[in-house]
Amino acid sequence: MTPRAMLDRLLQQERINFLLTNRLPRRQLTRFLGWFSQIQNPWVCWLSIAIWRVFADVDLSDAKKRRFTSLHDCFIRELKPGARPVDPDPRVLVSPCDAIVGEAGIIRGGTILQAKGQAYPLAELLGDPGLATQYVGGTYVTLRLTAGMYHRFHAPCDCRVQQVTYLPGDTWNVNPSTLKRVDRLFCRNERATIQCRLPAGQRITLVPIAAILVASIRLHFLNLLLHLNYRGPHVIGCHTDLTKGQEMGWFQHGSTLILLSSEGFTLRHGIQSGDRVKVGEALLTSPGSVSQASSASSATTAG
16 A cells, blocks of 8 residues: 555544644644745755655646645746636636635525534634625635645636735644534634625635644735744735735745635535535626626636
């Protein structure tokens, strides 16, 4: 049996999975990996990536670079041009990241699902009851990035970023076994809210959530790195226009991103929990245009 098969078999036992990934000094391990992953030594880099590829499903065939200076450099790799075609339909919000779809649906009663039978308050996730009320009746999608996936995330449509709010917290693992055991997990972890307005007036909010070994989020449009030692302002005003598919930032390793949309958007037909999606694929649809210039839309690519 290969090392990866042995690990997969072990981690399929949910209790062991939970203990191995959570009953550890999470913040200290996260800081250590943040330091270790950026060591720019050829042998350390080669060995780290080799071990990572044994235990994770890592596909580097679409990476822009063939050689990396560090494990961190490989984690946050860019893609070859054209690797992620972006759906040009103006009625569509595309997936902002490569991910596995978790819970998704209509936002009712001010709560959304973490796992089957486990709901949590949207206001607590966002840290803003007023903002939460704006999404009642809208749609949410939870997108989980695994360790081996492409870790950059992109604008799901043409939009203007209006505000970013940083919410400090813990670094619980966000895998399925932990989601079943820890109530309101997404509300406990380090996260940010990115509030956006679409050209036609609708609202969307992206909530990137950190996890164990993954507590740094880079936002290009603010030239800012949010991390465990961040001491800057927690509410940051912003007026930056982004085009559909444009890169917004990256996670250091892998984590979760929750996409919230106002009323009028529905989950694309056929998508369900457990499906894999990639940047640029249609995720939510609207009967009307999300852009004021729908007829001028043309295909683009991310990466």
